[in-house]
Amino acid sequence: MERTTRQRQAIREVFLEAGRPLAPKEVLELARNKVPSLGLATVYRTLRALQEEGFLVAVYLPGEPPRYELKGLDHHHHFLCRICGRAYELPGCPAEVERYLPPGFRPEGHEVTVYGRCPECP
């Protein structure tokens, strides 16, 4: 990641504008509005570079391929729309998630995913 290219700028912008986790396919579609010739290999290469650089982090939702979102957001969780498949950020967290574990289980993190229909879908 030594040069500033149109492709990388486009991909950065797409994340800043989306405000939600994006899958590689979504990144490709959205960024092609800015750089029509963009290729899938470049998307994957750039996603990896932007993670190493600390701009993005991977988001894993149950049964889904990885998405990516801006690094450094406050602790939050995700909503996955069953209709359109888009993921959204959900602010906040039900605090006691890691309490009340059976004896011997030592928690180090958690993930909450809510499924349903997003505001865009019928």
Next chain:
Amino acid sequence: MERTTRQRQAIREVFLEAGRPLAPKEVLELARNKVPSLGLATVYRTLRALQEEGFLVAVYLPGEPPRYELKGLDHHHHFLCRICGRAYELPGCPAEVERYLPPGFRPEGHEVTVYGRCPECP
């Protein structure tokens, strides 16, 4: 699923004995203790049949291939050990998970995964 075979019995037993969600690979390993000749294709075939029959349901954890567990358990969530990779059932649920969504989001279900170290691991 018309005949009772040693293979199918072994796979059913493995789930009843495990008390936790199992991935196909785990099913193969555990059931081979009972039927050493067991093949992977039979595991997949049987997992599908046991789902259609209502004995098992699929469990999806973030970034993981599907696991399977007994159908009909009380509402619960899962613990994924970062050391050994085993998944466990966690009784109960932090109740307000689906409340406090932004306007327009209509929840239809949720999944909670706690990560950490299980009682078996250092």
Next chain:
DNA sequence: CTTTATTTGGGAAAGGCTTATCGGTATACT
């Protein structure tokens, strides 16, 4: 403007999980 090395894009290839194929086997019924 020229040079030079990084980056791109398209397709091929890899990798992981799951399903299909098919001859041989074993179950269940007579």
Next chain:
DNA sequence: AGTATACCGATAAGCCTTTCCCAAATAAAG
């Protein structure tokens, strides 16, 4: 027991996502 047929096991093939490869394009420095 004998027989029809569902089932098994091993391998091949399929599907998706991700990475590799390399000639052509292009950003950055002189």
